[in-house]
Amino acid sequence: MKKRIDLIGAKLDQGASKRGVCIGPEAIRFAGICQGIEKLGYELNDKGNLVQLDTGRTSEKLRNYDQVIDMNRRLYEHTKQSLEEGAFPIMLGGDHSAAAGTVSAVAKAHNGNIGIIWVDAHGDWNNDESSETGNMHGMPFSALCGWGPDCMVDFGQGPAFVDPKHCVQIAGRDIDMKERERMKAAGVTVFSIDVIDRLGMREVVRRAIEIASDGTEGFHVSYDIDSVSPEYAPGTGTIVHDGLTAREAFLCMEMFAECDNMLSLDMVEVNPILDEVNRTATLASELVLSALGKTVF
Numbered sequence: 003m004k005k006r007i008d009l010i011g012a013k014l015d016q017g018a019s020k021r022g023v024c025i026g027p028e029a030i031r032f033a034g035i036c037q038g039i040e041k042l043g044y045e046l047n048d049k050g051n052l053v054q055l056d057t058g059r060t061s062e063k064l065r066n067y068d069q070v071i072d073m074n075r076r077l078y079e080h081t082k083q084s085l086e087e088g089a090f091p092i093m094l095g096g097d098h099s100a101a102a103g104t105v106s107a108v109a110k111a112h113n114g115n116i117g118i119i120w121v122d123a124h125g126d127w128n129n130d131e132s133s134e135t136g137n138m139h140g141m142p143f144s145a146l147c148g149w150g151p152d153c154m155v156d157f158g159q160g161p162a163f164v165d166p167k168h169c170v171q172i173a174g175r176d177i178d179m180k181e182r183e184r185m186k187a188a189g190v191t192v193f194s195i196d197v198i199d200r201l202g203m204r205e206v207v208r209r210a211i212e213i214a215s216d217g218t219e220g221f222h223v224s225y226d227i228d229s230v231s232p233e234y235a236p237g238t239g240t241i242v243h244d245g246l247t248a249r250e251a252f253l254c255m256e257m258f259a260e261c262d263n264m265l266s267l268d269m270v271e272v273n274p275i276l277d278e279v280n281r282t283a284t285l286a287s288e289l290v291l292s293a294l295g296k297t298v299f
Contacts, residue, residue, distance in 0.1 A: 005044060005045055006044065006046075006047055006087075006088065006090065007039050007044045007045070007047065007089065007090050007092060007294070008047045008049055008080075008084040008087075008089040008090065008091045008092065009031075009035070009036070009039070009046065009047070009049060009092050009094065010049045010080050010084070010091060010093050010094070010104070011027030011028070011031075011049075011051035011052065011093075011094045011096070012027065012051070012073060012077055012093055012095050012096035012103075013025070013027060013051045013052065013053045013096060014052075014054045014069065014070070014073045014095065014096040014097055014099065014100050015054070015096065015097050016058075016065075016066035016069040016070060016097075016138075017065075017066065017069075017070045017097040017099030017100070017137060017138040017139035018097040018098075018099075018137055018139045018239055018271075019135065019137050019239070019240075020239035020240075020273065021275075022239065022273040022275035022276060023095060023097045023238075023239060023270070023271055023272065023273045024054060024096060025274050025275070026094065026095055026271070026272035026273060026274065026283065026286075027094040027095070027096060028051070028274075029237075029272055029277070029280055029282075029283035030094050030269065030272060030287050030290075031048075031094075032280065032283065033280055033283045033284040033286070033287040033288075034284075034287055035094075035287040035290055035291065036048055038287065038288075038290075039291070039294065042294055042295055042296060044294065047084075047089060049080060049084075052073060052076050052077060052080070054069045054072070054073055055068060055069045055072050058072070061136065062136050063130040063131070063133065063136050064130050064136055064151060064153075065135075065136040065137055066138070067138065067153065070099045070100075070154065071153055071154065071157075073096075073103065074099070074100065074103030074106070074154055074155070074157070075103065075157040076103070077093065077103030077107070078103045078104070078106050078110075078157055078159070079107075081093070081104045081106075081107035081266070082107040082110070082111070085107060085108065085111045085266075086111075090265075090266065090267075091104065091107075091108075091266045091267075092267045092268070092269070093266075093269070093270075094268075094270075095268065095270030095271060095272070096270055096271075097139040097239075097270065097271060098126055098139040098140075098142060098224070098268075098270045098271055099138040099139040099141065099142055099154070100142075100268070101142045101143075101146075101270065102141075102142040102145050102146060102154040103155075104222075104266065104268055105118060105146050105164070105222050105266075105268075106146065106155045106157075106159075106162075108266045109146065109161070109162040109163070109164050109222075110159060110161070110162045112162075112218075112219045112220070112265070113162055114162035114165070115217075116219055116220060116222060116265060117164070117168035117169065117170070117214025117216075117218045117220070117222070118143070118147075118164055118168070118169045118170070118214065118221060118222050118224065119169075119170045119211070119214050119223050119258075120143050120169070120170065120171045120172065120224050121172045121173055121223065121224070121225045121226060121229045121254065122171065122172075122173060122174065122224070122225075122226035122229050123174065123175050123176050123226065123229050123240070123242040123245055124140060124176050124177060124226070124240065124242075125140075125143065125171060125174055125177040125181045125182070125185055125192075126139070126140050126141065126143040126144065126226075127143050127144040127149070127181045127184050127185045127188075127190070128140045128141050128144060128178065128180070128181050128184075129141055129144050129149060129150035129151050129184075130150065130151045131150075132178070132180040132181060132184060133178075134178060138151075138154065139271075140181075141154060142154060142224075143169070143171070143190075144184065146163065147163055147164050147165070147166045147188060147190075148161075148163035149184060149188055166185075166189045167189050167213075168213060168214055168216070168217070168218050168221070169190045169191070169214070170190070170191045170192075170193065170209075170210040170214055171185070171190055171191070171192045172193045172198070172206060172207070172210055172254070173193070173195055173198065173229040173245060173246050174192055174193075174194045174195065175194060175196075175245065176240075176242045177192075177194075191209075191210070191213050193209070193210060195246075198246070203246075203250040203253050203254060204257070207253070207254050207257045208257070211257065211258070211263065214263075215261070215263045219265070220263045220265040221263055221264060222264075222265055222266045222267070223258055223264055223266075223267045223293065224267075225255075225268060225269050226238075226270050226271045227269070227270070227271050227272050227282055227285070227286050228240050228241060228245070228271055229245055229246050229251070230245050230246045230248065230285065231243065231244060231245035231246060231247060232245070234247065234248040234251075234281075234285060235281070235282045235285055235286075236276065236277060236278050236281065236282060237272055237273050237274060237275075237276045237277025237278065237280075237281065237282030237283065238272065238273050238276065238282060239273045239276065240271070248285065251285075251289055252288075252289065252292050255289050255290075255292035255293040256293075256297070258293050259292060259293050259294060259295045259296075264293065267290065267293055269286050269289065269290050
């Protein structure tokens, strides 16, 4: 793990159907993530928040696309700068559409030769043709693998798409039928919640790391807090019941810390408006710290 951590906030909620995740980055900071990073011995460079555009164009197929694309373009540039300076970038969302910008920069830096581990209740593998809602937070994973929409990842730099055979989805339990078909056709490995029940979290994460690391220069982790069951993480906009337990979520992050192949990290979809006394933001903060090496003992 690099010694300097760059924290980048993405105040974006226009990619989702519910408002409020735009203040997620501040809630996670309030929960103590900055102090926790420094306590672990890292140099912290908090780059502050990128703020979404007030207005922009929209369509039924790509809702609020001006705001989403503008945010991703700026996240790409900030993440690119962090990588060039030898830092480890962490993006705090905001809705999950923002991951298209951060991962695009990581993929470009490694000529596309990375893996992606996407921990989420949802697949995020729709595009403008398959989506039932037009919400762009359901599209970034697809875009990063070259399955569209390209506007989320192409800012004139010539995107470096990630090979789906190095991509893993963990904790899925609300994946659209068309999305499933597209993921299967692309070759993404999916460890849905029922597979986790059968194999156990440790084995699933072990396999995920192996797939995302095999022949690559490392992997990016994009962590949506709605992967965790709402009993532990009520403050998120697209709740799906019967998700990961808090202990399974921590085990996942602890294993990422142990393997030393993680290149970058997102923590997204914390919605303080829907939360209870900042419980979800606190969990998100602690999960990030676990991925950075914080241990119980």
